[in-house]
Amino acid sequence: MGVNKYVSDVKTIGHNQQVVFNYLSNFENLAGYMNSGLIERITEKVPQIKITEFQSDRDSCKFNITGLGVAEIKIIDREPFKSIKIESSGGLPLSFTFWIQLLPVDEYNTKMRLTLHAEMSMMIKMMVGNKLEEGLNNLADTLTKLPYQ
Template sequence: MALNKYVSEVKVIEHNQQVVFNYLSNFENLSTYLNSGLIEKITEKVPQIKITDFESDRDSCKFNITGLGLAEIKIVNREPFKTIKVKSSGGLPLSFTFWIQLMPVNEYKTKMRLTLHAEMSMMIKMMAGSKLEEGINQLADTLSKLPYQ
């Protein structure tokens, strides 16, 4: 298993850094958004991946991915208003650590960048490596457009 690093483009979010941090550091907020249609959109774009049984609380979420098994993601560190660190667990054939990094532009704008460290076999990398590169940027774009409150 080798460690691979993927970094998103920097996105600008039209909200205050504290508001963005508070929203993203609570998986219950993401649950509402995911269950309102995002999971179906992911399945439409990538029909090989079907996500079911999504559940979450403030610090973690879990869901089944058809053909891969149960995925669990937990927030393992919050550095207020700057960084959210997430780790995977569960039965997936890869493990990852994921950072959401936030930096204020001004009082009403925040820059965000995602970094993913994925540990996976060479075979998984050959099959999914380019998709992870593309996926990290799509995720950053999606997160930059969430209904922050």
């Protein structure tokens, strides 16, 4: 298994850096968004992936991906207002570490970049490797549209 690095484009979020950090560093905020129709939209776009049994608390979330198993991700480090480090666990055939990096532009705008280090077998890489960068950029776009408060 090899480690592969994927980096999103830099995106701008129209909110204060502290507000963005506080929202993204609490997975309970993600639960409301996931359960408000995001899971269904993911399934519509990628019918091979069906997410069920989504649950979360402040530091982790767990869900089942039909055909792959239970996935769990945990926030393992928070550097206030600058970065959030997330790690996978569970029964998936790949493991990853994921960073959300935040940088203030001004009082009302924040730049964000996502970095993913994924450890996967050659077979998994051949199946999904070229889609991971596109998926990372789609995730970055989605994060710019969250209802930050």
